[in-house]
Amino acid sequence: MVTIKDVALRAGVTKQTVSNVINQRPVVKADTRARVEQAIAELGYTPSLLARGLATGRTMMIGLVVPTLANPFYTELITRLERGLEVDGYGIALCTTDGDPDRATKQLLTLKRRYIDGLILFDDGNVSRHLDLVRQLGVPFVLCGSETAIPDATPVVTFDHGQAGYLAGAHLRDLRHREIAVIGELPAHEVRLRGAERALAEGSIAIRPARIGATPTKSQYGGFEAATRILTDHPEVTAAIATHDLLALGVLQAAAALGRRIPDDLSVIGIDDISPAGEARPALTTVAFPIDRLAEEAISALLGSSPPALASESVPPSAREASDVISLAPHLVVRESTAPVGGRGIVGA
Amino acid sequence: MVTIKDVALRAGVTKQTVSNVINQRPVVKADTRARVEQAIAELGYTPSLLARGLATGRTMMIGLVVPTLANPFYTELITRLERGLEVDGYGIALCTTDGDPDRATKQLLTLKRRYIDGLILFDDGNVSRHLDLVRQLGVPFVLCGSETAIPDATPVVTFDHGQAGYLAGAHLRDLRHREIAVIGELPAHEVRLRGAERALAEGSIAIRPARIGATPTKSQYGGFEAATRILTDHPEVTAAIATHDLLALGVLQAAAALGRRIPDDLSVIGIDDISPAGEARPALTTVAFPIDRLAEEAISALLGSSPPALASESVPPSAREASDVISLAPHLVVRESTAPVGGRGIVGA
DNA sequence: CTGAAAGCGCTTACAG
DNA sequence: CTGAAAGCGCTTACAG
Known part of the structure; x- marks a missing residue:
């Protein structure tokens, strides 16, 4: 496989310069950049996210923990999250807990070992049991869809x-x-x-x-x-x-x-x-x-917020308490399965 | 965060020894091992999959590319694949293509940059278009569920x-x-x-x-x-x-x-x-x-086979052709929605 | 604007 | 059985 070194060699520069080109740092002279870019194209080079992750601490991976794939509600949410995340270059590491707290624990631990950049955790009925662990993990997270009361200073995006x-x-x-x-x-x-x-x-x-x-x-x-x-x-x-x-x-x-x-x-x-x-x-x-908004809010709670979730630990809880939980309002959708008592005016059976 | 160095320091050994303990290499003396294990426990150390991945080339991640989450057929398959893969310690990087070939191409490329250990690719109707790319990627893969004819020497697990x-x-x-x-x-x-x-x-x-x-x-x-x-x-x-x-x-x-x-x-x-x-x-x-079997076969095609998919490039195509496609037999499930013509003997409407 | 050095956290030979 | 060295492919300061 082709590495940054190969590109550097071919372009006649050092790998640091290649790195500068890749990361769009405006320090590279135009013709140097051109040479490097050509070498990249010729070699078909794509930087290893793994190596970059190790060097920078950012893996461009988000852990997604959901209760089950058997309820379309979650798959619709996952689909939207995937779409939203991919525009920022993030990928998804998927785990389904199936409501099993022990599996969830293992999954959370493994996710941490993968150095995910963030964790989107859906309430599977055992959140309270997992919240401590999730905190210890030290990875930015947001709890989604929870119906029950959540301890203060927990970032939550949910529905009312x-x-x-x-x-x-x-x-x-x-x-x-x-x-x-x-x-x-x-x-x-x-x-x-x-x-x-x-x-x-x-x-x-x-x-x-x-x-x-x-x-x-x-x-x-x-x-x-x-x-x-x-x-x-x-x-x-x-x-x-x-x-x-x-x-x-x-x-x-x-x-x-x-x-x-x-x-x-x-x-x-x-x-x-x-x-x-x-x-x-x-x-x-x-x-x-509004599951689209849930997805958006979850993503921005993780990535786009200021302070970002990662940094939020430095903000005193008292200053955030109020804004930690976002609760999205539902709306009624009237279709065919409801009618005034006694039916729609239809007599008899 | 705690690294292998911290553990080594605490146990009074070198990190190589810690590595040997972690990887269960039988070269470590019993009491040294004990000391190291205690240090690991005390520190709550878990090895970084990222660093290990860079060093060994194995990320313990499998890319999973499916057409959609909106058909339960795929979610049931994904769930089984997740279960099967996790026993071997593998995680899942999920991508849904939604039948969009351009997105699929991007996803495949990104997956490659993540250095996944293997790729499970479901036919979304555009496989033929993607097969070349997938081959170039150089990651072991298996094509699943495909209905159409697939070029020789492509590892396929599908249904009849x-x-x-x-x-x-x-x-x-x-x-x-x-x-x-x-x-x-x-x-x-x-x-x-x-x-x-x-x-x-x-x-x-x-x-x-x-x-x-x-x-x-x-x-x-x-x-x-x-x-x-x-x-x-x-x-x-x-x-x-x-x-x-x-x-x-x-x-x-x-x-x-x-x-x-x-x-x-x-x-x-x-x-x-x-x-x-x-x-x-x-x-x-x-x-x-038999979706359970599909999941099993796909996993073993990727991981357990001899020669494993990774090594299979060295095997001449002619030697593999026959065994490259596994086609699983379906069976009839009679329930309530079918009856002899004319109904079940019920007269009139 | 470009290059040499050190480091991310691990593993893999290779001496002792 | 244990330790010192080099390397995986990148990035981050820091000199020139």
Whole structure:
């Protein structure tokens, strides 16, 4: 393979000059630069990121730790992060924890050994357990998407999950539904649930505990199972909130299997606005998060901020506390799966 | 941060000895080893993969290039590859090409600059265009999942797509369907289509070109659109083959929207067996590929083989040709979306 | 504006 | 079994 030395030799300069050319340092004379550039082109030289990383301490690699690839919500986020990061020349080292804290620990440790320039950590339900380790690592990081309270002075970019729940609840409330079920990934989405309850309480509606179907499996199938159970036991229910779209998709299936038409017999609303939600038939009404902005904010929290995350340790926590957590507002996306109680004016079944 | 020098100092040895301990070289005396290990533990030392990579030429990083994260087929594959690779200590540098050849080129080049130990490249429809570059890179690679013919002496691990199509066609043929539509990502899945035609031809059934719905968008929605069109124009159709499950899921929706019951009015079969297929209602009949094996074979093609991919350049192409492509056999997974023509004995609509 | 030196944190032969 | 030297491919001050 061709190294900086080969280029220097060919251009008749020293490798330091080649380095200056590569790094666009304006100290090189025009014709020297031209000679070097030609040599680079002729040799097809590309600097080793490895060697550079060792010399400068910057690897141009960002560690990305996510819970799973099975939920489109994360893959959509990853895709955006990749796009955003690559314009700055950063690559992604991907780890999925699958909710296993021990694996996560190992992954974090390995990531550190790779000298990543930054770490984007998604909440997989075990963040509190990992936060100490992440701090020790000494690599700039940002915690993403977390629903639970996070210790002060932790850089966080997340969504307002409570507000998302609120919007979902308010939508059903405005549609005059009173008999409402919840299909939820609990306790992970506790905050979303509380938000929904808050909105419903404003209409003097309470969610009866028996109508809350918690699911252990966070997949679509989990939503199907829980919804089948709840809808069978509580046929009087006219609307259901799923704490995330994957579950909502399962609720849609369960309703169909039970012969309940949507939205005429049952309104269903989710949260997240994953792309299959819009493609479902009927298209799912849901609460969307601005995942593009999440990606942007996470990246700038890591790279572009002043002070950058790396330097932020020198800033006294008291000075940053307020700005450490960025919480992005959700918005309601009304599609086909919700309607006023009693259906859309369609009579009978 | 703590380096090998710190450990050496603390243990009262030279860094070479520390290196010997770390790398489990059996040349170190027991008590020396103990001293070093204690120093390592006390200091919390972990060797820099970066420095090691520069010194040895092995980074313990594998580049993974996939078309998209939007199809569960790839995310399931990635997850398995990650699991398989991590047992050998390898990490993943992820790139999604999104079918854009220019981006792919850049990504490949960057990957090379990172000195990855190997490259797992999924066919995104532009492989032929990238193969030369990949060869020039000089990094061991394996091409995965490709449906099209690949030049000799290219290490390939893929699925027997033709056979998958054949199994899908044969299943419908055995169910006595004769009026068959195809919803397909074409020409990408041409081979799957030909396989299906072959099976049907055995029953003297031809797929009329007008009943082939090609979709530009490879998403579920693409399947929905194409199926809506085909089923509306050709109501006599009793069964549909989708060239992949994501499309099949869209076909399921289209059928429901058109009031056609599945499988009574219409049988639907897909290919891939992504997990949402099993979770759909009705659960999708499909043709499954052994993705666990694909992951295993890809990894061992890269890492475990003798000669390993890295060394394979020294082996004359003629000696390898035959063993260069591994093609994994699919199998039929019968679920709820297919039935004998005329339905399951249910009369009327 | 260009060149010689030292260093990033490791490993690989090679003497002792 | 342990230590001194050179090198992986780059960059960063520092002289000229």
